[in-house]
Amino acid sequence: MSQPSLRSRLSRHFRTGRDRFLRELILAERARVEGRFHIADLGGRVDYWGRVGIDFLIANDIHVTVINQTADELYAGDGHERFSLAVGDCCALDDVADNQFDMVHSNSVIEHVGGYARKQAFAREVNRIAPAHYVQTPNFWFPIDPHWPVMPFFHWLPLLWRWRLLMRFKLGWGGPHRSIAHAMGDLEGTVLVDGAQMRDLFPVSRIRAERFALLAKSLIAARSRA
Template sequence: MTLDRFPDLAEMRVVDLGGTVEAWERAPVRPAHVTVLNLTEPGESASDSIVAVRGDACEAVPVLAAAGASTSFDLVFSNSVLEHVGGHANRSRLADSVHALAPRHWVQTPYRYFPIEPHWLFPGMQFLPLFMKARIAARWPLAHSPSPSLERATSAALWTELISVTEMRHYFPESEIARERFLRVTKSIIAIRS
């Protein structure tokens, strides 16, 4: 996230969908308040300015309300989560959460048509049939999170669906869709509403 897009970040109340407390504790600029919502391990913070809530980002408003956390923020931040929520219906629900929580957002996801699948660092893996993805996920040594069994590798492959610019525009129709590039090739896409 760039400060030129959000120069007042240090004064903002931010909700991070899918992030970790640790990432915000290491951030070069820390917002006035951060709520981290993560399905598995948001982490813990000794700081009153960072609140961790465990729950589904696709159901962010009711989950945050049930936890006694705020449901109104200045900015929604989400980095590499949209591709892991489980299909179009859940991506739509996540986008609805983003729109409901704040007037501004920064939502990044790896680009489907980048030649190397970023989670396994395997060329073209995102275009292969599931049985091949699972076998690669189970054996490929460069995986972001290696899978100890074929069953777990299949699950990891099923939970990872890279999306296109057209899909991103559908989920965030009033946002600018920015492109992160590597060697002039689009690597990631970002829905930005500043």
């Protein structure tokens, strides 16, 4: 049996630490709430929560509402009663009341919502619909973008170079891309942020850097209720 690659082992290491931090944050917020604890997972999937632990959700009476932009992006998993699925624009959740949830969770989503104005709208909704949140995203200044892991520094190249590279090589989970429109769509739909932008988007949150050596690999905006 082949051994996991170094990239896979590092990815698993960071996921494990990230999931531990998330559980600790949830438990700290859970202690402040009587009755069932409600989490809104913006842009998520049910199968992601297998990492966090279904038993963890059950033991702490936690219900997760997964909200995604289209029905195709929602994955029902085993249909466990701890989950609800909803279609909605996470930058404009007009049907969700202020503080309707106890906590918002978002994992590697804000980089996909569009330009900076859309990112600001996403951040406003995160802060509006719950008093606490956990928002994780890859850091622009880390030399490997997890969306294009085959080529370090890819995301720092000029846009006109990047779409040409995507047309010729498989740099991410798919490819080579079949058309310029396909390549540009993926590039324009994946815009990383850095620490300064995260602090601007979430000014009252604590920004936690997940580090590899001295470099911040990803950023987490964490907020607890007052």
